[in-house]
Amino acid sequence: MNGLRLLALAIVLCSGAASAQKFPTKPVTIVVPFSAGGPTDTIARIMAERMTRTLAQTILVENVTGAGGNIGVGRVVRAAPDGYMVSIGHIGPHVINGAMYRLEYDLLKDLAPVGMFVTNPQVIVSKTGLPSTDLRSLIEYARSTPISIATGGAGTPSHISGVYFQNLTGGRAQIVHYRGGAPASADVMAGHVDMFFDQAANALPQIRSGKVRGYAVTQTTRLSVAPDIPTVDEAGMAGYYMAIWHGLWVPRATPAAVVARLNSAMVEAAADEGVRKRLMDIGQEILPRDKQTPEALGAHQRAEIEKWWPIIKSAAIRAD
Numbered sequence: 001m002n003g004l005r006l007l008a009l010a011i012v013l014c015s016g017a018a019s020a021q022k023f024p025t026k027p028v029t030i031v032v033p034f035s036a037g038g039p040t041d042t043i044a045r046i047m048a049e050r051m052t053r054t055l056a057q058t059i060l061v062e063n064v065t066g067a068g069g070n071i072g073v074g075r076v077v078r079a080a081p082d083g084y085m086v087s088i089g090h091i092g093p094h095v096i097n098g099a100m101y102r103l104e105y106d107l108l109k110d111l112a113p114v115g116m117f118v119t120n121p122q123v124i125v126s127k128t129g130l131p132s133t134d135l136r137s138l139i140e141y142a143r144s145t146p147i148s149i150a151t152g153g154a155g156t157p158s159h160i161s162g163v164y165f166q167n168l169t170g171g172r173a174q175i176v177h178y179r180g181g182a183p184a185s186a187d188v189m190a191g192h193v194d195m196f197f198d199q200a201a202n203a204l205p206q207i208r209s210g211k212v213r214g215y216a217v218t219q220t221t222r223l224s225v226a227p228d229i230p231t232v233d234e235a236g237m238a239g240y241y242m243a244i245w246h247g248l249w250v251p252r253a254t255p256a257a258v259v260a261r262l263n264s265a266m267v268e269a270a271a272d273e274g275v276r277k278r279l280m281d282i283g284q285e286i287l288p289r290d291k292q293t294p295e296a297l298g299a300h301q302r303a304e305i306e307k308w309w310p311i312i313k314s315a316a317i318r319a320d
Helices: 002-022 039-055 067-077 093-100 135-144 157-169 180-191 200-208 256-271 274-282 294-314
Strands: 027-033 059-063 085-090 109-117 122-126 147-149 173-177 195-199 213-217 246-251
Touching: 027 039, 027 067, 027 122, 027 180, 039 059, 039 085, 039 274, 067 085, 067 109, 067 200, 067 246, 085 093, 085 173, 109 122, 109 256, 109 294, 122 135, 122 157, 122 200, 135 157, 135 213, 147 180, 147 294, 157 173, 157 195, 157 274, 157 294, 180 195, 180 200, 200 213, 256 274
Parallel strands: 027 059, 027 085, 147 173, 147 195
Antiparallel strands: 085 246, 109 246, 122 195, 122 213
């Protein structure tokens, strides 16, 4: 009897391996947990177009919105673990939401990382009327004078950044929520709010036009498209890192060979000169090859959870 069971198990395993080697034999769907036309949707469509060539199958992009991205991620969690449904996401649905919502799934246990390929750090900006001309003087100003910090909404990366800024500087700030980054940015440009932690893709045109003042980029290296803006380490707030990075995930039990096949297609897409130009044109920075592995994404996601969850929970930031 034991021999028959072992034989049956071997047949199942061999069948699964054979299926993985043939993958994909039908269209693959990338689930975007946000509305069409937004940054994540645009990135997904650029990548899907190139990945289609590598996989020799159509890649469909489906927008599944709601609950800050949780509905779309949940759909992938519940999908068959065969690689035909992939989640694309970033620090919001794959890190922050775990501290803000009571999720019906575990972000680390129920999803398998495929790879991370682009990042878009924030730039610390202010209205031009503030007396501070560099980050050190801005921090001192914030410590001595109550300031206002705009956010793109409760629980968004810009909100978490504002709270983190308060924690690090000990300043007294009023957090002002908006329905998205665009109206928040508009009020900073108009001088109605003092500060904003904006995505680099949005902030750079405003800095160059003189509509806002830029202080530092929230990563360890300067932006290749804006080398004149110092990093937070150089500008006086070492370690203050926040970026909207994007990666791909599949259901946890997806065969390793299928994950490797998807990762290979992602890596080839990220190396394509046409894709790189299109991504850089919308403010994305391509991650180095060694950061594009499933292991690198898994480690980065765990580190982000360990960093941000205590900050979010201590500030009692909850979803409505």
